[in-house]
Amino acid sequence: MTATLAERLAAQLPKLRGRLLSDQSLAEVVWFRVGGRAEALFTPADEDDLAYFLSRLPAEVPYGVIGLGSNLLVRDGGLPGVTIRLGKPFATIAPGRDATLWAGAAAADKRVALEAMEAGIGGFAFFAGIPGALGGALAMNAGANGTETSDRVVEVFGFDRAGDAVTLSNAAMGYSYRHSSAPEGVIFTGALMRGEQRERAAIKAEVDAVIAHREASQPTRSRTGGSTFKNPPGLSAWRLVDEAGCRGLTIGGAQVSELHTNFLINVGGATAADIEALGEEVRRRVKETSGVELEWEIKRIGVAA
Ligand SMILES: Cc1cc2nc3c(=O)[nH]c(=O)nc-3n(C[C@H](O)[C@H](O)[C@H](O)COP(=O)(O)OP(=O)(O)OC[C@H]3O[C@@H](n4cnc5c(N)ncnc54)[C@H](O)[C@@H]3O)c2cc1C
Structure with missing residues (x-):
């Protein structure tokens, strides 16, 4: 029997620590609940694991990344090559000084909004109604209620096809409406963002309004x-x-x-x-x-x- 892509890669990458599985359903992941399967699905253990994987991935094997699948239609024949999905190790959120907030790409947008609120950082309430994770928001320049992800981004961190760490400034992300022209193939792992210092109660009122409006209109x-x-x-x-x-x-x-x-x-x-x-x-x-x-x-x- 011929080895699957995941089996071949596992044999070629002995130090891999994350989960690499063959023939995985994506319909169970994406919001539409339809579509084909991933030939191989990789969930890295951490950043080093992701870097190792990318640096050793043969050039002819295509790869892509998905978040929570809330803006995706996966066609019925599925995804050839490797689909990468970031899990919990990439979901940390850490408020910093001067109304800054660091968040991992796998952090749900709603959690980003709520943690910013708890830290008294305004400007993130729009995320409360967007059902994706931050990686998707960084890629799509997700926005709502008059604010876009690009309004908050200071720097985006990730890894390129060679497995090298990259840091992209807001300008280097090439943001426009629902679009980023970041270099092809970069997997975002997190971002440093900035809001403004605000009263928690005022932010909470905004978050509640965003959620209520959503429920009524979508x-x-x-x-x-x-x-x-x-x-x-x-x-x-x-x-x-x-x-x-x-x-x-x-x-x-x-x-x-x-x-x-x-x-x-x-x-x-x-x-x-x-x-x-x-x-x-x-x-x-x-x-x-x-x-x-x-x-x-x-x-x-x-x-x-
Ligand atoms: C009910 C509903 C309401 C919505 N409302 C809004 C809204 O108000 N405003 C809005 O902008 N969008 C909205 N969306 C769309 C969607 O939630 C956003 O586009 C969200 O940012 C997508 O994030 P995701 O994690 O689901 O990404 P996915 O749908 O999984 O992926 C979207 C794109 O992002 C890329 N991507 C994902 N993670 C990474 C990563 N780590 N590195 C590099 N690229 C990555 C993928 O390759 C893909 O091209 C809505 C969707 C639904 C279902």
């Missing part, structure tokens, strides 16, 4: 990928989708949310292909009715079945 308990399309300059994607008559539009088990038309939902039994086809149909109808070409915000990765 399908937060559904199998979804968050905002499907970026807002075109000066326009709202949800309004364009609504005006194109797409509210409730269905393909297979995928539906445009009735509650928020920029969300696609797996209403049961959807495939990743259903969801992607629905998104493309929405784009087609919006282009036809308004002339606007919507751009996907959701990251679509992997191969079709």
Whole structure:
């Protein structure tokens, strides 16, 4: 029997301490609850382990990283190569002096908001409603309620394909709306961020308002990928989708949310292909009715079945 990629890598990297598994389901991880499997899934034990893995990974083996899968559509044929997922050792949060906060890439955004609140550091309440982890927020420049991740970032830390540690300034992250142009292949492990000193009670009121607004306006308990399309300059994607008559539009088990038309939902039994086809149909109808070409915000990765 031929060895799997994970078995071959384990044999080539004898000092690896993290978990390296073959043929792992990603549908159990991502918010949409659909999609294919990872050929190999690596969960590093710590930073040294991640650096060792990357430095020894053969150049021809593709790799990528996922967070909590709240902005991801993994196609039904799955992800070839190695998928990296950071766990607890990368989830530390440490408030510092002068309203600074260090957080690991695997720290849930909501925890970042709550720990900042406890430390009396304002400016992080927007994270309370974003269901990803910090690594995804750093990559996507996640934002809400008028604040973006880039407004808080001082420096981002990570490892490149060669396994070398890199430190990227805010400018080097190349931030724009829901986008970062950090060098390809860098895995973020954490970031130093800065807010402003505030009263805990005032921050708590803000956090509570963010959470209450979310619950009322978004399908937060559904199998979804968050905002499907970026807002075109000066326009709202949800309004364009609504005006194109797409509210409730269905393909297979995928539906445009009735509650928020920029969300696609797996209403049961959807495939990743259903969801992607629905998104493309929405784009087609919006282009036809308004002339606007919507751009996907959701990251679509992997191969079709
Ligand atoms: C109900 C709901 C509401 C949402 N509301 C918002 C919102 O208000 N604002 C907003 O901006 N987004 C929102 N989102 C989208 C999503 O939560 C954010 O984009 C989040 O930052 C993604 O983080 P994640 O950990 O889930 O990343 P994933 O979805 O797993 O990955 C997203 C991208 O980040 C990259 N990535 C993840 N971790 C790392 C890392 N360590 N190093 C390098 N790259 C990495 C991945 O490769 C991928 O390209 C919402 C999603 C849902 C489901």
